[in-house]
Amino acid sequence: MQRWTLDINSPDWQSDPEAEAVCAALLTGELVAVPTETVYGLAADATNPTACARIFAAKGRPQFNPLISHVPTLEAAREHGRFDDRALALADAFWPGPLTLVVPKRTSSAICDLATAGLETVALRVPDGAVMRFLSARTGRPLAAPSANRSGRISPTRAADVISDLGEALSFVIDAGPCAVGIESTIVGLTDATPRLLRPGGIAREDIEKVLGTDLKSPAADAQPDAPAAPGMLLSHYAPNARLLLNAQQADPEDGLLSFGPSPLPGAQQARAEVNLSASGDLTEAAANLFQAMRHLDSSGADTIRVQFIPSFGLGEAINDRLRRAAAPRD
Ligand code: TXA
Ligand code: MG
Numbered sequence: 601m602q603r604w605t606l607d608i609n610s611p612d613w614q615s616d617p618e619a620e621a622v623c624a625a626l627l628t629g630e631l632v633a634v635p636t637e638t639v640y641g642l643a644a645d646a647t648n649p650t651a652c653a654r655i656f657a658a659k660g661r662p663q664f665n666p667l668i669s670h671v672p673t674l675e676a677a678r679e680h681g682r683f684d685d686r687a688l689a690l691a692d693a694f695w696p697g698p699l700t701l702v703v704p705k706r707t708s709s710a711i712c713d714l715a716t717a718g719l720e721t722v723a724l725r726v727p728d729g730a731v732m733r734f735l736s737a738r739t740g741r742p743l744a745a746p747s748a749n750r751s752g753r754i755s756p757t758r759a760a761d762v763i764s765d766l767g768e769a770l771s772f773v774i775d776a777g778p779c780a781v782g783i784e785s786t787i788v789g790l791t792d793a794t795p796r797l798l799r800p801g802g803i804a805r806e807d808i809e810k811v812l813g814t815d816l817k818s819p820a821a822d823a824q825p826d827a828p829a830a831p832g833m834l835l836s837h838y839a840p841n842a843r844l845l846l847n848a849q850q851a852d853p854e855d856g857l858l859s860f861g862p863s864p865l866p867g868a869q870q871a872r873a874e875v876n877l878s879a880s881g882d883l884t885e886a887a888a889n890l891f892q893a894m895r896h897l898d899s900s901g902a903d904t905i906r907v908q909f910i911p912s913f914g915l916g917e918a919i920n921d922r923l924r925r926a927a928a929p930r931d
């Protein structure tokens with residue numbers, strides 16, 4: 601595995617010699633860890649079934665789980681999916697950015713069936729992360745990229761997280777520093793008359809509803825637990841080694857403590873380890889810090905991590921979704 605460390609603010613990172621090597625690796629079906637504004641992605645050529653199979657193998661991910669394809673522009677997205685007025689309005693408002701749209705797949709799309717799990721729909725995203733857009737544009741391929749962690753584990757927001765979880769499966773890890781949003785994209789399903797929130801994420805439900813002029817509904821009731829509308833929504837997910845307890849009323853000296861806001865829980869000073877997601881109570885800052893905080897508390901050796909109450913509006917919906925999954929009983 602090679603590591604390409606780049607400074608996204610320098611004007612010429614695109615002409616680093618590593619850029620060509622990474623594109624060549626992608627075009628021969630290899631796996632590359634790529635930073636985005638949400639989390640680090642495990643990227644592969646979405647038109648190459650062997651490359652996509654390598655993603656599933658590296659993640660240890662159930663095969664029924666379809667992948668998001670990343671493209672550089674709305675125009676590129678429209679080669680693969682059919683965009684109605686609602687989809688165009690959302691793309692216009694939020695792309696590039698942490699929004700994934702599930703739309704009907706064009707029969708002419710080159711995205712392979714393994715990437716869409718054989719569905720007639722496709723999940724498309726134009727990320728704000730310039731590296732992912734650049735690689736897709738330069739290779740001319742949509743890039744399938746789930747989060748670059750082993751299935752069910754905490755999503756990576758730094759290159760070092762990726763290397764410790766998946767290092768040996770990768771040709772390259774591209775290190776552009778920590779991810780600004782820190783939580784995965786919001787997924788909206790637009791495959792029938794009812795727009796649905798398939799996964800809360802980096803763009804708040806309220807902001808999407810404002811653009812659509814209508815409420816987002818839950819995933820369809822016929823989505824089965826083993827084939828849910830957004831199958832990444834399996835109940836136990838994002839799991840740390842420690843047990844997670846939500847809405848804690850007080851801290852315990854043996855435990856890790858995940859705090860939020862200006863008022864510490866009774867006993868916070870004595871906790872084995874404490875991270876405050878946002879001392880000012882800012883939910884966007886909290887989302888950016890969430891996965892790193894869970895990793896840190898997990899590595900403190902605590903058997904239990906207690907989580908202070910976090911409100912559920914704005915990005916709080918996505919934060920609480922991830923925390924509930926991390927707290928869910930495991931097999
Ligand atoms: O922020 C993100 O979205 C990150 C970065 C790397 O871009 N990617 C990510 O991908 O979270 P992944 O593969 O971990 O999550 C993909 C989600 C899963 O819940 C999957 O089931 C859902 O998208 N999905 C993909 N295609 C779908 C489809 N056709 N219909 C419904 N859900 C779909
Ligand atoms: Mg994931």
